[in-house]
Amino acid sequence: MGRLSIRPGRGNGRGSGRQRLAEPAKDRGPRTGVGQRLAHGFRSSRCAHHCRKVWAGNAGTSRERVHRLYAEDPSAAWQPQAGRLGRFEVPGVGASFGLLDNGIRLDAGVESGSVIGTQYDAMLAKVIAVAPRRGDAARALAGVLRTARVHGVTTNRDLLVASLTHADFLAGRADTAFYQDNPPDQLLLGQGLDPALGAVIAAVADAAYGRVGQARSGFRNVPVGYRTRTYPVGERSIDVHYRFGRDGLELGALPAGIDGLLLIDDGPDAVRLDVDGVQRTWRVARFGEGDDARVAIDGPDGSITLRRVPRFVDPSSQAPAGALTAPMPGSVVRVAVSMGDRVGAGDPLMWLEAMKMEQPVRAPAAGIVTQLRVAVGDQVEQGVTLVVLADLHDASPAAD
Incomplete structure (x- = not known):
């Protein structure tokens, strides 16, 4: 050959x-x-x-x-x-x-x-x-x-x-x-599952997961208000407003580009929908806990993984304003700033190393370093706050 x-x-x-x-x-x-x-x-x-x-x-x-x-x-x-x-x-x-x-x-x-x-x-x-x-x-x-x-x-x-x-x-x-x-x-434009549709599937499956062992409430004379589940996607969040009425699943708004959506079958691990006259089934899986809880959806048109936002968020778990977080897990190999330093937009603040690759963390805008939470040699997870910048007109650096 x-x-x-x-x-x-x-x-x-x-x-x-x-x-x-x-x-x-x-x-x-x-x-x-x-x-x-x-x-x-x-x-x-x-x-x-x-x-x-x-x-x-x-x-x-x-x-x-x-x-x-x-x-x-x-x-x-x-x-x-x-x-x-x-x-x-x-x-x-x-x-x-x-x-x-x-x-x-x-x-x-x-x-x-x-x-x-x-x-x-x-x-x-x-x-x-x-x-x-x-x-x-x-x-x-x-x-x-x-x-x-x-x-x-x-x-x-x-x-x-x-x-x-x-x-x-x-x-x-x-x-x-x-x-x-x-x-x-x-x-990647148009590849994979549309995030808005994926969020609807995730909301339906998560609702089924939450009522495992319970019967879905039946018809009521007084309409039940919409429930909301939120799934961050990149820099934005998708809010799904939904309820179950006499005609099945009701949404506050359909995903863009979809004219009709009917729920055929739902469960914690699979959801079947009729989308604009075409029936499809998506498989659903969950992993992670707490703030890292995620739901993965796989179907004929691709896959998507969404983070599940809890209904009640602990304020202490939220990153402060101006926080820059680790874009990937890795080791801090160099720190270029100190407390109180003034930095310009695009200035490198530190470098992370993972899998033989260095990644700089740059200032998105001019500011003052008010908190520096890591040092050379520290191992950090993705999403951990590394440094906090304040606007040049804001208060002086915060104490450690």
Whole structure:
């Protein structure tokens, strides 16, 4: 069988950084069929210029597609992620660390319950699809990744799906400039489950979870007021106002772009809805406790994990105004400021290190350092307050 090879580029621009296909190597030994074998990897490298490796080849009759699943956030400068994998399930696996002629192979170094630390590389697994044709293998791999259940840490899974289904990739035109031409934020638009719909599913499932062992209240002459559940998404929060009436689920407002939504069946672990005349089922899982409690939703159109905001929040657990928190778990390797220092917008305040990668923490605006809660050598979790800045016109630094 012929083997297709490529020569990886080392540059950081659109010219020298591109990879060109080499001619297929000469066959060594008898041939049992016609075709070529192709390995493909999307990998966010840790080089200074964040070179993206995209291996691609021309058409053939036999194809193997390999994708590396990483605990990293492509939308946040490829920051490595750490935490406990609440669930790690990849469907339709035909082999692990072995050969197969057709189907899905999984080479994983983790399982459900594994803890992803900050001391080692962020790769979780290689997912491999083998099919007679390149496009078939790419689509099979995209389908498997889309329906995989990976809960607990942010991964590059959605980016892999978007890359696999991109026209340039399917046509074999992808090279090391792929993510320069197609930034992750653009590729991820429209990928995965819509957060607003996901919040509705989460609210319905959480309501069912809260009444386990109890019967749902029946029809009342006096309408019951809407209940509210809140789920933060990025810098915003989604409030779901809902109640159960004589006609089933009633929402204060439908998610944008949806004209009709009916509840078909609900439970703590699954919700079935009719959305604009199409019925779908989403599976629901929960992990974490307290402020870190989360709900993960998996369905045919992708997945989303939402943090559950408790109904009553302890004021002492809230970060103070002007607090800058750790963008990732890691070790404080350098602190550039002291109490009372004046800083400008964009000034680096400190650096965190995790998984061989340093991440600066910068001032979002000019201010004065009023609290400095960490020192070099400290290990911090994601979301922990590192430093507090006050406006230049505010009071003097607070006491430790």
